[in-house]
Amino acid sequence: MPDTVPPQIAERARWLREEIERHNYNYYVLDRPTIPDADWDRLFAELRALEAQYPQLATPDSPTQRIGAPPRADLAAVRHAVPMLSIRSETDATAQAAYAFDARIRRELGLSVKDPPVEYSAELKFDGLAINLRYEEGVLVLGATRGDGMTGEDVTANVRTIRQIPLRLHTPQPPPVVEVRGEVFIRREDFERLNAQLQAQGEAPYVNPRNTAAGSVRQLDPAVTARRPLSFFAYGIGEVVGWELPPTHSALLDQLARWGVPVNDLRAVVYGGQGLAAYYQRIITLRQHLPFDIDGVVYKVNALAWQQRLGFVTREPRWACAHKFPPQEATTTVLDIEVQVGRTGAITPVARLAPVFVGGATITNATLHNEDEVRRKDVRIGDTVIVRRAGDVIPEIVGVVLERRPPHTQPFRMPSRCPVCGSRIERPEGEAVARCTGGLYCPAQRKQALLHFASRRALDIEGLGEKLVDQLVDSGLVRDPSDLFKLDVPTLAALERMGEKSAANLVAAIARAKETTLERFIYALGIRHVGESTARDLARHFGSLDALMAADEAALLQVPDVGPVVAASILRFFAEPQNRQVIGKLRAAGLRWPEGGPQSARACGPLTGKTFVLTGTLPGMTRQEAAARIEAAGGRVSETVSKKTDYVVAGADPGSKLLRARELGVPVLDAEAFKRLLEG
DNA sequence: GATCCTCGAGTTCC
DNA sequence: CTCGAGGATC
Numbered sequence: 001m002p003d004t005v006p007p008q009i010a011e012r013a014r015w016l017r018e019e020i021e022r023h024n025y026n027y028y029v030l031d032r033p034t035i036p037d038a039d040w041d042r043l044f045a046e047l048r049a050l051e052a053q054y055p056q057l058a059t060p061d062s063p064t065q066r067i068g069a070p071p072r073a074d075l076a077a078v079r080h081a082v083p084m085l086s087i088r089s090e091t092d093a094t095a096q097a098a099y100a101f102d103a104r105i106r107r108e109l110g111l112s113v114k115d116p117p118v119e120y121s122a123e124l125k126f127d128g129l130a131i132n133l134r135y136e137e138g139v140l141v142l143g144a145t146r147g148d149g150m151t152g153e154d155v156t157a158n159v160r161t162i163r164q165i166p167l168r169l170h171t172p173q174p175p176p177v178v179e180v181r182g183e184v185f186i187r188r189e190d191f192e193r194l195n196a197q198l199q200a201q202g203e204a205p206y207v208n209p210r211n212t213a214a215g216s217v218r219q220l221d222p223a224v225t226a227r228r229p230l231s232f233f234a235y236g237i238g239e240v241v242g243w244e245l246p247p248t249h250s251a252l253l254d255q256l257a258r259w260g261v262p263v264n265d266l267r268a269v270v271y272g273g274q275g276l277a278a279y280y281q282r283i284i285t286l287r288q289h290l291p292f293d294i295d296g297v298v299y300k301v302n303a304l305a306w307q308q309r310l311g312f313v314t315r316e317p318r319w320a321c322a323h324k325f326p327p328q329e330a331t332t333t334v335l336d337i338e339v340q341v342g343r344t345g346a347i348t349p350v351a352r353l354a355p356v357f358v359g360g361a362t363i364t365n366a367t368l369h370n371e372d373e374v375r376r377k378d379v380r381i382g383d384t385v386i387v388r389r390a391g392d393v394i395p396e397i398v399g400v401v402l403e404r405r406p407p408h409t410q411p412f413r414m415p416s417r418c419p420v421c422g423s424r425i426e427r428p429e430g431e432a433v434a435r436c437t438g439g440l441y442c443p444a445q446r447k448q449a450l451l452h453f454a455s456r457r458a459l460d461i462e463g464l465g466e467k468l469v470d471q472l473v474d475s476g477l478v479r480d481p482s483d484l485f486k487l488d489v490p491t492l493a494a495l496e497r498m499g500e501k502s503a504a505n506l507v508a509a510i511a512r513a514k515e516t517t518l519e520r521f522i523y524a525l526g527i528r529h530v531g532e533s534t535a536r537d538l539a540r541h542f543g544s545l546d547a548l549m550a551a552d553e554a555a556l557l558q559v560p561d562v563g564p565v566v567a568a569s570i571l572r573f574f575a576e577p578q579n580r581q582v583i584g585k586l587r588a589a590g591l592r593w594p595e596g597g598p599q600s601a602r603a604c605g606p607l608t609g610k611t612f613v614l615t616g617t618l619p620g621m622t623r624q625e626a627a628a629r630i631e632a633a634g635g636r637v638s639e640t641v642s643k644k645t646d647y648v649v650a651g652a653d654p655g656s657k658l659l660r661a662r663e664l665g666v667p668v669l670d671a672e673a674f675k676r677l678l679e680g
Numbered sequence: 681g682a683t684c685c686t687c688g689a690g691t692t693c694c
Numbered sequence: 695c696t697c698g699a700g701g702a703t704c
Contacts, residue, residue, distance in 0.1 A: 211694080342690060350691085367691050369697075394692055394695055432698065433689095529700075531688045561687080563701045642685055 005054045013057045016047040020063040024163050061139045061167040065160050075153040075218065078144040081239035084132060084181065085149060085312070087298065089322035095277035101299055101321045102273030108310055108318065117272030118301060121249045122279040123235060124266055125296040125322050128185030129214040131155070132238050133165065138174040138259075140167045145218065148619050148652035158217050159184075161226035169259040179238030180261055186213045187292045190229035209293050231292070233264045248302045266290075269302060280323055287325065296324035313668075329388045330363075331401060332356035334381055337368065337412050341420050343448035344528055345435040349374050349412065351397060356387065363387055363395045370432045371414045380409040420444040440578070446480075447473050449526050453481045457532055458524035459513040463506045471495050481524070482585035484510055518545060518593045525583075527573045529566045533639070537561060538570075544595040545583070549574050607635030607677075611644060615658055616651030618671045629678055641666060649674045 005013075020043050044063065051058040058064060090097035105118055132152065134142040143159030144152040159165055162184065169178075186194075191209040216228035234256050236249075246252050250269050257263040266286070270279050276299050283297050301307050301319040310319040336352040349368040356363055366387060368374045377399060379385060384404040385397050414434055416425055423438030440446050447469050454461035454469075461484070472478040477491065487510065492503035516524075522545075523535035530538070541559045542548040548570075556567035573579055612630050614623055614637065621629075626649065627637040641648055641660040648661035649669045661668050669677065 340690085344689075346690070348690065361693060363692085365692070369690085373697095389692095396696095529688070533687060561701065565700055638686075640686060644685070 005056060009050060009054065010057065013047060013050050013054075016043055016050070017059075017062055019043055020047065021166065021168065024063065060141070060160075063167065065167070075155060075220070077147070077151050078142065078154045079151050080132060080144065080147075080149070081134075081179065083149050084130060084146040084152070084238070085316055087320050087322045088316045089296070089324050095280050097321075097323050098276035098280050098299070099273035101323070102276060105301060105310070105319070109306060117275070118306075119248070119303065120270050120276060121253070121300045121302045122268050122270050122276060123298045123300070124233075124264055124283065124290075124294045125298045125324070126183040126185045126233060126264075127210045127293045127295045128183040129210075129217050131159065131182060131184050131217065131232070133159065133180040133182070134238075135169055135174060135178050135180065137176060138169040140165070148617065150619065153218065155217050157222040158219055158225040161222055162230045162232055164230075164232045164262050166260040169261070172258070174259055175241060175243035177239060177241035178243060179240070180234050180256060181236045181238055182232055182234035182261075184213050184217050184230055184232050185209065185292055186216075186228070186230055189291060190231075194229060232262055234261045235263075235298070245304055247304060249300050249304060249307070250302055252304070276323075284325060294325075296322050298322050329386050329398060330356045330358040331384055331386050332363070334379060334383045334385055337374070337379070337381055339415060339419055341418060341436050341442065341444035341448070343445060343452050343526060345418075345438065345442065345445055347414070347418070347425055347434045347436060349414075351379060351385070353385075353387065358387055358389045358395065361389065363389065366395045366397050368397065368412075371427070371434060372432055374412045378411060380405070380411060382406045382409050418442060418444070440480075443473055450478065450481060450484075452526045453524045454484075454513075455524075458520055459516055460520075461506075461513045462509045463502070464509070467497070468495070468506075480582045480585075482582055482589055485514070485586070485589035485591075514590050514592060516591065516593050518543075518595060521545070521591070521593055522548070525573070525579075527570055529569045534559075534561060534566065543597045549580075549583075605632065605634035607633040610635045610646040612637050613639065613641050613645050613648045613657055613661070614651070615648060618649070618651040618674070621671075626674075633678060647674075647677075 020040070023040050023043075047062070048064050051062065051064055090101070102118060102120075106115075109118070111118070130146040132142075132144045132146070133140060134144075140160065141156070142154065143156045143165075144154055146152050160167060186209045188209060191212055194212065212228070213230060216225050216230055219225045234253065237252065237256075246255060248269075250267070253263045253267065266283070268279055270276055280297055283294075287294065299321050301310060307317070307319040310317070312318060333354045334351050335354055338350050338352060340348045340350055342348060348370065351366045351368055353364055353366060368377070368379060377397060379397060379400055382405070384401040386399055386401065387395050388398045389395050414425065414427075417423065418425055418436035418438055421436065421438040421442035421444065423436050423442060425434050426437055427434035436442050436445065438445065440449065447466075450469050450473070451464075451466065453459060454464040464484075469478075472487075472495075475495075477487070478484060487507060489500065489503045489507055492498055492506060493500050495503075517539070519532075519536045519539035522530065522538055523532050537559050538548055542551065551570075553564075553567050553571060556562050556570055557564070562570075607630060612635055614626055617623075618626055630637050638645065641657050641664065643664055643666075645661070645664075645666050647667050647669050648657060649671075650658050650661075651671055658668065660666075
């Protein structure tokens with residue numbers, strides 16, 4: 001291999017790199033190819049040949065590096081120089097949120113009615129994956145995902161394969177360091193084409209564009225990412241060294257565009273709440289005609305000096321807000337209304353729907369909750385209904401399109417007998433839920449009881465899912481939870497879709513579950529009205545299973561949050577000879593947990609008397625560990641946010657609890673503040 | 681007796 | 695996530 005590159009070869013390689021990048025930019029960013037594909041191929045082949053001959057020419061910013069970097073064993077963690085914050089979002093379906101945001105900004109800036117309207121940068125909110133691109137001396141040196149905001153994953157090799165992302169910034173000369181932040185996403189058309197291709201190859205298609213983009217960037221093998229038609233738009237910056245920033249956010253994006261970074265041109269500079277609302281309305285009508293999915297718009301105070309004055313609340317900038325679009329709706333038809341039997345025998349009507357794609361997923365089922373709900377909406381088999389995928393996940397039938405109701409439909413009627421076991425269905429006076437009276441005689445209830453027993457928060461038996469429980473119960477191998485501990489590998493391996501390996505794994509998981517805690521065991525029993533929280537209180541109060549089983553009503557009523565209804569339910573459960581027998585068999589099978597005496601009140605510490613609610617993921621700590629530490633310090637952990645909550649601890653990717661906390665004015669702690677509080 | 685705070689239970693899709 | 699209902703509180 002020659003050590004030195006002849007100057008004319010080096011010059012030729014440099015020219016080829018620039019030429020190819022220029023054509024890439026015209027083709028992928030501007031959508032205006034300037035040379036035929038065949039010519040591009042020739043340039044590319046020539047450059048690759050030169051680099052093969054003189055490997056020192058294969059610099060990290062060479063277009064050939066967009067593919068062919070070796071797969072990595074895992075993605076390394078990268079600490080962001082400047083945290084990648086999330087942005088506060090409003091889901092108000094009207095333009096109202098735009099005015100509310102403007103009013104808040106004016107108030108916080110101390111502006112009076114006499115002051116002119118605030119200038120904003122309004123932009124699209126892309127539905128993809130947030131990425132940080134670090135350029136040093138204009139060369140792309142690092143690409144990282146957002147991760148938890150502080151630490152992301154190194155996806156440099158993958159990001160290099162995205163042709164819209166420049167490997168080298170254009171002139172005018174970029175500063176020593178600039179981090180570009182933006183969203184990697186996929187166009188609808190590209191998504192469809194990719195899926196057709198995957199299906200043709202017999203592979204599973206992706207469900208929605210967002211997942212495709214995220215999944216493609218977080219690939220281990222850059223060659224796979226290279227084959228994905230990903231797009232990119234920048235929306236901001238991270239760390240900057242040696243660049244005197246322009247006065248406004250919009251000018252900043254203009255500069256990024258001049259450097260060759262794709263910036264969407266549906267952004268606008270608007271004035272006041274009215275300007276924001278008008279932008280929102282304009283985009284909402286444009287939405288369906290856009291070649292990509294967006295889930296809303298983003299408003300930012302344009303003047304960087306004002307942004308600085310407004311600052312941050314916990315993890316969110318005060319100067320920006322996302323205004324999400326109303327949940328997506330679609331119409332479909334009701335194929336059937338079936339009823340399901342739950343663990344407690346609750347009968348739930350469920351609508352089977354003709355598959356329909358709403359809000360990024362195909363919906364085939366939607367719960368109708370209970371008899372009253374079906375009657376209120378008067379959903380019938382054959383009806384055309386509007387379904388909505390509200391907020392995030394759970395689909396909901398919004399209503400029936402009565403004009404399209406076919407003739408001769410019948411109102412839904414609750415069956416009088418359980419479809420699974422044939423027992424009578426009863427609906428107690430004044431209650432909303434109808435129940436199968438079959439108890440554990442009903443196979444459906446027995447299966448649900450087993451699934452509950454094995455669930456993560458109970459005994460946590462990994463691998464014991466619905467299909468398997470169906471087989472175990474139907475074959476008669478398992479009648480109650482204690483039978484699980486008698487299963488062996490040959491018996492299991494004889495079942496459908498079960499090999500030696502899975503059977504051995506399951507047996508091991510079952511054996512592992514024998515070592516448990518009293519609260520988990522009590523919860524696993526599935527006593528009505530005794531959930532996770534009550535099980536913990538009972539375990540603490542009585543200290544041992546025998547003490548709990550021996551307790552009378554008066555003793556049970558001493559436990560916090562246990563009243564007459566819950567006490568009666570517990571007494572009824574332990575009075576049942578069959579239940580006592582199963583407990584005996586479980587103990588004989590070797591189920592064990594540490595037992596102590598009754599523990600009196602909670603530990604005392606700096607947090608005594610304080611109630612916490614956790615949401616999102618905390619770095620370096622599981623939810624359980626965080627809860628344990630709060631309790632060790634004398635605090636209480638609750639599941640729901642209310643006025644009585646003292647602190648909400650928000651980790652990365654927080655849920656609706658954070659919104660509720662803000663509504664109620666409950667103080668919110670981020671991971672850092674939480675740690676400080678724990679340490680006193 | 682009314683109201684508020686919680687917990688329990690059921691559900692969907694990847 | 696949402697609804698229903700039990701428990702606590704005033």
